[in-house]
Amino acid sequence: MSIIVKNISKSYKQVKALDNISLEVPSGELFGLIGPDGAGKTTLFRILTTLLLPNEGTASVTGYDIVKDYKSIRNTVGYMPGRFSLYQDLTVEENLRFFATIFGTTIEENYDLIRDIYVQIEPFKNRRAGRLSGGMKQKLALSCALIHKPKVLFLDEPTTGVDPVSRKEFWEMLKRLQEQQITIFVSTPYMDEAALCDNIALITNGKILRIDTPEGIKASFPHKIYKVKSTKTFKLIQDLGAYEQTHSAYPFGEYIHFTPNTTAFRTQDLTHFLKENHHTNIEVFETGPTIEDTFMELSD
Amino acid sequence: MKRFIGFIQKEFYHILRDRRSLFILFGMPIAQVLLFGFAITNEINNVDIAILDHSKDATTKEIIAKIAASEYFSIKQIIPNEAAIEPAFKKGHIKAVLNFEKDFSKKLITENKATLQILTDATDPNTANTISNYTSSILKNYQQDLNKAAQTSYKIEPKVRLAFNPELKSVFMFVPGVMTVILMLVSAMMTSISITREKELGTMEILLVSPLKPFQVIIGKVVPYILLAVVNAVVIILLSLFVFKMPVEGSLFLLGAESILFIINALSLGILISTLARTQQTAMMVSLMGLMLPVILLSGFIFPISSMPLPLQIISNIIPAKWFIIIIKGIMLKGVGLDFIWKETLILIGMTLFFIAISIKKYKIRLE
Amino acid sequence: MNTKNAIQVENLTKTFGAFTAVNNISFHVGKGEVFGFLGANGAGKTTAMKMLIGILKPSSGNALVANFDIATQADSVKKSIGYMSQRFSLYNDLTIKENITFFGGIYGLNKADIKTKTHALIDDLGLHDEANKLVGALPLGWKQKVAFSVSLLHDPQIIFLDEPTGGVDPITRRQFWEMIYREADKGKTIFVTTHYMDEAEYCNRVSIMVEGKIEALDTPKNLKTTYNADSMDQVFLKLARNLA
Numbered sequence: 001m002s003i004i005v006k007n008i009s010k011s012y013k014q015v016k017a018l019d020n021i022s023l024e025v026p027s028g029e030l031f032g033l034i035g036p037d038g039a040g041k042t043t044l045f046r047i048l049t050t051l052l053l054p055n056e057g058t059a060s061v062t063g064y065d066i067v068k069d070y071k072s073i074r075n076t077v078g079y080m081p082g083r084f085s086l087y088q089d090l091t092v093e094e095n096l097r098f099f100a101t102i103f104g105t106t107i108e109e110n111y112d113l114i115r116d117i118y119v120q121i122e123p124f125k126n127r128r129a130g131r132l133s134g135g136m137k138q139k140l141a142l143s144c145a146l147i148h149k150p151k152v153l154f155l156d157e158p159t160t161g162v163d164p165v166s167r168k169e170f171w172e173m174l175k176r177l178q179e180q181q182i183t184i185f186v187s188t189p190y191m192d193e194a195a196l197c198d199n200i201a202l203i204t205n206g207k208i209l210r211i212d213t214p215e216g217i218k219a220s221f222p223h224k225i226y227k228v229k230s231t232k233t234f235k236l237i238q239d240l241g242a243y244e245q246t247h248s249a250y251p252f253g254e255y256i257h258f259t260p261n262t263t264a265f266r267t268q269d270l271t272h273f274l275k276e277n278h279h280t281n282i283e284v285f286e287t288g289p290t291i292e293d294t295f296m297e298l299s300d
Numbered sequence: 301m302k303r304f305i306g307f308i309q310k311e312f313y314h315i316l317r318d319r320r321s322l323f324i325l326f327g328m329p330i331a332q333v334l335l336f337g338f339a340i341t342n343e344i345n346n347v348d349i350a351i352l353d354h355s356k357d358a359t360t361k362e363i364i365a366k367i368a369a370s371e372y373f374s375i376k377q378i379i380p381n382e383a384a385i386e387p388a389f390k391k392g393h394i395k396a397v398l399n400f401e402k403d404f405s406k407k408l409i410t411e412n413k414a415t416l417q418i419l420t421d422a423t424d425p426n427t428a429n430t431i432s433n434y435t436s437s438i439l440k441n442y443q444q445d446l447n448k449a450a451q452t453s454y455k456i457e458p459k460v461r462l463a464f465n466p467e468l469k470s471v472f473m474f475v476p477g478v479m480t481v482i483l484m485l486v487s488a489m490m491t492s493i494s495i496t497r498e499k500e501l502g503t504m505e506i507l508l509v510s511p512l513k514p515f516q517v518i519i520g521k522v523v524p525y526i527l528l529a530v531v532n533a534v535v536i537i538l539l540s541l542f543v544f545k546m547p548v549e550g551s552l553f554l555l556g557a558e559s560i561l562f563i564i565n566a567l568s569l570g571i572l573i574s575t576l577a578r579t580q581q582t583a584m585m586v587s588l589m590g591l592m593l594p595v596i597l598l599s600g601f602i603f604p605i606s607s608m609p610l611p612l613q614i615i616s617n618i619i620p621a622k623w624f625i626i627i628i629k630g631i632m633l634k635g636v637g638l639d640f641i642w643k644e645t646l647i648l649i650g651m652t653l654f655f656i657a658i659s660i661k662k663y664k665i666r667l668e
Numbered sequence: 669m670n671t672k673n674a675i676q677v678e679n680l681t682k683t684f685g686a687f688t689a690v691n692n693i694s695f696h697v698g699k700g701e702v703f704g705f706l707g708a709n710g711a712g713k714t715t716a717m718k719m720l721i722g723i724l725k726p727s728s729g730n731a732l733v734a735n736f737d738i739a740t741q742a743d744s745v746k747k748s749i750g751y752m753s754q755r756f757s758l759y760n761d762l763t764i765k766e767n768i769t770f771f772g773g774i775y776g777l778n779k780a781d782i783k784t785k786t787h788a789l790i791d792d793l794g795l796h797d798e799a800n801k802l803v804g805a806l807p808l809g810w811k812q813k814v815a816f817s818v819s820l821l822h823d824p825q826i827i828f829l830d831e832p833t834g835g836v837d838p839i840t841r842r843q844f845w846e847m848i849y850r851e852a853d854k855g856k857t858i859f860v861t862t863h864y865m866d867e868a869e870y871c872n873r874v875s876i877m878v879e880g881k882i883e884a885l886d887t888p889k890n891l892k893t894t895y896n897a898d899s900m901d902q903v904f905l906k907l908a909r910n911l912a
Contacts, residue, residue: 036837037808049509051667070665071511079509085502089317090310101306102512134709144506160835163708164865164901165908189835190864192901204837233870234849250842253869253900254888292838299839 002027002152002183003048008057010043017043019206020057025185025199030178032197033187034295040206041187042082045156048185049079062151078150082157084137088130092121092140095129096147103148113180114143117173135166142173146182153177155186159193171196191292202295209298214291221289221297223247226267227255230279239277245269250296255283257293303512307520314494315524325490329482329532333539336474347431349396350377350388355404363416363442367398372434389421396420396431408446475540476628477601479533480621483559484595486529487566488573489587495521495574496583505667514665522567529563549635555628558641561648562624566591568655569620575662595621623647674699674826674857675720679729682715689715691880692729697873699825702848702858704868704888707877708908713861714830716877720859721828722746734825747775750819753830757815760804764795764814767803768821775822789817809840816847820856827851829860833867845870865901874900876907883907 003025010018018040025031033041046052048061050070058065064072086095093107096118100107111118121139124132129140138158145153155174159167171193174184186197194200195214202209202217210217228249230236236256240249247261258270267284274282315322349367353360368375376394379385385397399417401407408414416439418432495518498504507517537555540546548555569591577583596602598612599621605613616622623644630636630644638645675697682690690712697703707713718724720733722742731738734748758767765786772782790799793813803811812832819827829848833841845867852858860871868874868888875885884891884907888900895903 036840037835039837046505046667049505051505051508053666074509075511077509079506081502081505083502085506087310087314087501087503090313094310094313098306098310099506099510102303102507102510104303104511161709161831161863163711163863163908164904165708168905189837191838192866234846234853237846237849250839251845251870253866296838299837 001025002029003031003059003061003185005044005048005059006057008044008047008054008059010040010047010052010054016206018047018054021203021206021208022057023201023208023211025183027183028178028181029198030174030184030186030196032194032200033185033203034189034191034194034200034291035187035203036189038205039203041203042156043206044203045079045081045154045185045187049077049154050074076151078145078148078153080141080145080153080155080158082160084141086129086137086141086144089128091126091128092132093125095140096144099144100147105148107147110147110149113149113177114146116176117146118143134162135169138162138166138170139173142170146177150182152183152185155184157187157189159188159190167193191290191295194291200291202291202298204295204299209295217291217294218289221294223259223297224263224265225287225289225293226258226260226270226284227252227287228258228270228274229255229281229283230274231281232279235277236274236279239274239279243270243273248296248300250293252290252292257287258284259293259297304516304520307512307516308523311494311520311524315528321490325486325528326532326535328485329478329536330539332478332482333475333536334543336478337540337544345372346374347372347396348376348394349373349398349431350379350385350394351375352379352382352385352397352399354402355400357403357405359405359408359414360400363400363439364398366442367435367438370434370438385419389419394421396435398435474601475536475544475546476625476632477599479536479559479628480562480599480601480624481592481595482532482536483529483563484566484591484621485587486532487525487563488570488591489584490528491521491525491567491570492573492577492583492587493580494525495571496577496580499574500579508665508667514663515660518571518659518663522571525567525570526560526563529566530560533559533563546632548632550631550637554638555631558624558627558631558645558648561645561652562620565620565624565648565652565655568652568659571659572655572662575659575664594619598622599625601625620648620651623651672699673697673732674701675703675731675733675859677720677729677731680716680719680726680731681728682712682719682724683727688880690719690726693877693880693882694729695875695882695885697857697859699857700852700855701873702852702860702871704871704874705859705861705877706865706868706874706904707861711877711908712880713877717828717830717859717861721749721751747822748825750822750824750827751830752812752815752819752828752832754812754832754834758803758811758818761802763800763802764790764806765799767814768818771818772821777822785821789814789821793817807840809836809844812836813840813844813847816844820851824856826857826859829858831861831863833862833864841867865899865904868900868904876904878908 001024005021005023008018008021009016021044033044035041043052047054048059048066050066050073053067060066061073062076066073090098096107117139121136124136129137132140142158159170162170174186175196178184197214199211199213200217201211210220212220228236228240237249237251240246240256240258245260245262245265247259249256249258270284271282351364353364364375367373377388379388379397388394388397397419399419401415404414418435420431498507537548541548573583573586577586598616598619600616601621605616605622608616627641627644630641673696677696678694680690680693681688693716705713705717715724719726719738720731722738722745725739733745736744736748738745759770762770768786768789769782772785777785790796795814798806803814806814816832833844836844848858862868871888873885873887874891875882877883886894891900891903892898895906897903897906
């Protein structure tokens with residue numbers, strides 16, 4: 001096991017940021033911690049990177065205890081904090097060289113590991129980091145976190161605020177890194193990114209809702225799920241809220257994801273109900289659950 | 301060691317690329333020394349005064365002649381009696397009235413004591429203070445001459461205050477003060493800001509999660525500023541030597557060593573501030589309000605400590621700048637050696653060790 | 669230029685030195701429409717939005733927002749729009765009530781109005797227990813809901829939302845969109861940017877900006893057909909990647 005977390009709790013004054021969290025990440029896995037802002041993701045990252053002490057529980061990273069062996073952990077992990085944390089007034093190359101130096105290595109020594117990512121920003125190596133675009137900043141930050149060949153890579157919300165194109169490229173890079181036997185522990189508020197992880201933990205309000213593979217998470221959804229659509233979306237949401245067979249109704253793109261509260265539900269009943277409420281162009285058909293459906297079902 | 305050098309190199313990039321701060325860092329000492337040297341001066345020149353002479357004897361005439369001869373005063377008016385003093389002031393032309401008592405000469409010879417009242421316009425307290433100082437010193441000189449001529453040589457007057465600044469140049473008094481302020485500012489404020497900036501940017505998190513030891517981070521932050529502060533000290537001393545022709549009476553080596561001691565003292569204060577402050581803004585406010593104001597107001601730089609109320613006099617003892625000003629005034633103006641200022645030096649060393657000890661104790665290897 | 673549309677943009681351009689941030693864009697947004705304004709980081713979205721809310725002068729071209737010219741009548745534009753952004757929305761060190769009073773005040777609402785609106789807003793969001801708590805202590809999702817309501821205080825015709833739901837949990841995100849639909853239903857025009865591509869599908873029409881130009885503008889359904897994609901995510905990737 002690369003990361004072991006046992007019954008970790010952490011409070012700030014009255015606020016319980018983490019409430020009895022346990023999880024395990026095998027070596028070489030791409031593990032996703034999925035949840036909204038304020039769920040406790042950053043707190044868990046800071047505990048695992050030895051920046052915070054937990055109030056209760058124990059944890060280890062590559063066999064080192066996060067409290068006792070914090071120095072060893074600091075030598076073996078790479079960490080990319082939530083906000084862009086590089087020196088804006090240093091150039092791309094200076095930033096990379098600085099992080100190589102403080103980890104006692106050189107760019108040349110581990111160039112192989114970052115080549116794939118770094119070549120994309122190398123043309124701008126003399127540009128100040130502050131003047132890079134969001135996607136490029138993120139690639140530079142990843143290069144800096146990787147330059148000392150860490151065994152475990154901690155990425156706290158690396159894709160937040162980044163556009164979908166850069167996000168997709170970033171995940172492709174992570175997939176390739178995984179082939180280098182690096183354990184990657186990554187957090188994100190975007191549910192659609194969860195599908196790319198080996199295993200994911202859904203977290204909200206300091207509690208873990210479920211840990212499973214993305215497929216397992218979807219399969220655990222306990223209800224049938226239907227896509228519903230009509231011309232008047234706002235009225236549709238309101239009417240579905242008032243419908244007696246509704247368990248939940250949430251907008252998903254141009255459709256509403258509707259789950260019934262009874263197994264006896266029939267689509268024609270709903271269609272009939274909507275017609276009675278003056279909806280037109282009604283569509284109702286069964287669909288498969290997404291991770292987001294499960295997240296909402298579990299956190300409700 | 302390579303890590304450490306890499307770190308210092310990075311710090312220099314930060315400093316050299318921040319043009320505005322760099323300009324302030326090096327422009328400020330020059331501007332301040334010139335400002336204090338030329339503009340904000342305590343010197344007086346041809347101040348208009350009036351004379352009220354109740355005796356009109358040989359001695360008073362001699363004194364009046366001496367005052368009239370000095371470049372500091374010009375006698376505008378001879379006042380006949382006390383009643384005319386107030387109107388004279390109210391007209392606003394004169395800044396002071398010298399009131400010689402009756403039988404001045406006689407009293408001086410028979411009782412060895414005669415009184416000269418110096419009335420000054422205290423709406424401008426600084427000038428008033430200076431005028432009274434100047435007149436007293438002219439009187440003292442006259443008295444000395446008198447003693448020399450009339451008495452035998454065994455009566456020796458103690459050296460008066462002006463002896464260390466015989467030309468009464470206020471810039472000589474200001475240079476040590478300005479140097480103290482600048483060194484405090486560069487060392488304490490700049491280091492505390494540069495450390496809190498890393499906290500604010502989030503880079504401190506990465507530095508903590510690296511093999512770099514916390515004390516290496518701190519020392520790496522401090523080293524560049526020691527160099528900068530030394531450069532500043534040298535610039536100030538050169539300016540005072542060549543622009544204001546101010547002599548450094550004592551050992552330059554001692555002056556340098558004491559300056560470095562004070563710089564380290566200020567740096568340790570800067571580190572202490574940065575362990576307590578989370579943002580650059582707080583660090584700056586704390587440095588300005590908590591360090592700069594006391595340095596300017598309570599160190600004896602502008603206001604003499606002896607004229608402060610007792611509570612402030614006591615507080616002034618915990619301000620490192622007070623001791624440093626005593627030390628450098630001693631070295632620069634009096635030419636004293638370590639044997640005269642060892643006490644102040646020890647106090648500074650003690651304070652420095654104390655600040656470093658708290659900083660180390662307060663320094664966090666984690667985020668909270 | 670006079671228009672029935674809420675927003676009418678013609679040949680709008682903004683250059684910074686040699687760099688063209690917004691390159692000759694033209695589009696319109698109808699009254700009561702939910703309009704999605706998408707684009708990659710650095711595509712010029714923020715610059716365009718700043719011009720439309722009257723805080724940045726265009727280099728050339730013109731635009732009418734609520735029938736006011738953004739270049740010459742910026743003050744009137746500001747009075748008729750509501751604005752909320754992810755980066756700044758409310759003061760964290762003021763309570764919910766104090767924020768409402770403050771923002772009501774700067775939009776010139778009188779005391780009685782502020783009082784009734786404050787009550788209505790707090791009732792509406794069910795925040796009775798939190799009304800006197802500092803905004804900083806609220807969960808992000810609630811904060812954004814309050815911010816949205818606050819941006820509606822002066823009853824603007826058009827509401828600009830700059831990534832209003834970033835990092836917000838999925839349920840609150842949907843409640844937020846229900847609030848958006850409710851306002852659109854009342855006839856308000858919504859102009860919104862987002863990085864969630866599923867949210868793009870909540871919009872009546874979306875535009876996608878690439879390198880300063882609007883490369884696509886249509887209903888989500890038509891865009892998916894045109895670009896032969898089954899989600900807006902794919903449409904976006906196809907557009908931005910082909911041109912990058």
